[in-house]
Amino acid sequence: MSAIISKDEPSPLPSHLIPCYLQENDIVPEFKNMVLSLPREKGWLASYLHLYQGFWHSTRQIQGVLSIQKHFKSLDNDILLVTTPKSGTTWLKAIIFSLVNRSVFPDTKHNHPLLTTNPHTLVPILELSLYMPSKSKHVIPDLSSIFKASVDSPRFLSTHLPYVSLPDSVKNSPCKLVYLCRNPKDVFVSLWHFTNRLKPESCAQNTIEESFEKFCEGVSSYGPVWDHSLGYWKVSSERPEKVLFLNYDDMRKEPFSHVKKLAEFLGFPFSTEEENNGDVTRILELCTFDNLSNLEVNRTGKLSSGEENKAFFRRGEVGDWVNYLTPEMTKKIDSIVEQKLHGSGLKF
Numbered sequence: 001m002s003a004i005i006s007k008d009e010p011s012p013l014p015s016h017l018i019p020c021y022l023q024e025n026d027i028v029p030e031f032k033n034m035v036l037s038l039p040r041e042k043g044w045l046a047s048y049l050h051l052y053q054g055f056w057h058s059t060r061q062i063q064g065v066l067s068i069q070k071h072f073k074s075l076d077n078d079i080l081l082v083t084t085p086k087s088g089t090t091w092l093k094a095i096i097f098s099l100v101n102r103s104v105f106p107d108t109k110h111n112h113p114l115l116t117t118n119p120h121t122l123v124p125i126l127e128l129s130l131y132m133p134s135k136s137k138h139v140i141p142d143l144s145s146i147f148k149a150s151v152d153s154p155r156f157l158s159t160h161l162p163y164v165s166l167p168d169s170v171k172n173s174p175c176k177l178v179y180l181c182r183n184p185k186d187v188f189v190s191l192w193h194f195t196n197r198l199k200p201e202s203c204a205q206n207t208i209e210e211s212f213e214k215f216c217e218g219v220s221s222y223g224p225v226w227d228h229s230l231g232y233w234k235v236s237s238e239r240p241e242k243v244l245f246l247n248y249d250d251m252r253k254e255p256f257s258h259v260k261k262l263a264e265f266l267g268f269p270f271s272t273e274e275e276n277n278g279d280v281t282r283i284l285e286l287c288t289f290d291n292l293s294n295l296e297v298n299r300t301g302k303l304s305s306g307e308e309n310k311a312f313f314r315r316g317e318v319g320d321w322v323n324y325l326t327p328e329m330t331k332k333i334d335s336i337v338e339q340k341l342h343g344s345g346l347k348f
């Protein structure tokens with residue numbers, strides 16, 4: 001593991017070039033001592049990653065994490081999508097949104113929210129948007145006015161939090177968790193591209209070699225990725241009614257059966273009539289990589305936090321890692337994963 005960097009090291013970016021998603025200078029007073037007390041390493045994109053409850057978080061993100069732990073209360077019928085970044089969050093948000101709201105938006109070709117709104121805007125990540133303190137201020141969101149929750153319409157939320165860091169109200173309530181994992185080699189390649197893409201032009205790009213070393217040490221946003229997946233894998237084995245554990249590669253291979261399973265798990269099963277009517281297929285078509293990535297909103301729009309929507313769509317392929325990792329890198333990461341997953345029953 002590389003050395004912990006000095007607390008006095010200045011941000012490498014001049015302040016006028018710092019996009020919203022990189023702003024990190026003002027830690028809210030409520031969390032300042034806590035954040036500064038944590039071990040930290042140089043980040044991939046933001047200046048620092050902080051180690052909290054065994055996982056790494058940027059300075060902005062850790063404040064959202066602490067805020068959720070303190071303030072978020074789940075409702076019994078909440079649906080929470082959990083992923084590590086670059087596991088296919090955008091895709092599964094679109095699928096679950098369409099599935100859960102299909103009676104309100106049955107027409108996937110006209111007037112469907114996904115045609116004009118990025119999935120991350122429709123389904124915000126709790127700690128990165130709703131609970132993210134900004135500019136030294138920390139306003140607790142009023143979720144009841146944002147989501148008009150009722151028995152018929154659950155709140156659909158998302159998070160990248162590891163299981164250990166979920167608030168007790170989420171762990172102990174009957175709310176449902178859908179977890180999506182992805183082959184760590186593809187997650188790494190996707191994350192390396194993504195972070196370089198979000199860097200302002202004036203900043204040097206991360207080399208694949210240095211990023212790979214960090215990733216293997218677990219030092220990546222919400223990493224170590226394998227520990228993240230193992231946490232949810234364990235709970236899904238013990239409480240299958242609580243956590244549905246999905247794999248991006250398996251879903252790409254057999255999307256139809258996975259979406260049906262997902263609908264059943266969430267309590268919105270497709271009727272035979274709906275299935276015969278092509279409703280599952282229509283949702284899948286709406287959410288394909290080609291369809292979503294070619295929409296105007298996803299070609300030209302931005303999130304409120306500043307990221308370009310198109311940054312969330314790269315290639316959308318299974319196994320793209322073969323084009324980037326050397327045989328040595330492959331051997332190294334395979335051996336880490338094998339060692340970590342040994343005896344767990346989990347396979348990527």
Ligand code: A3P
Binds near residue numbers: 087091288292313
């Ligand atoms: P690649 O970088 O390998 O192409 P996340 O949504 O968690 O940030 O993950 C992003 C990854 O999912 C990217 O992978 C992206 O291209 C892929 N992706 C985005 N939308 C998708 C979709 N509709 N279907 C399949 N993959 C998608």
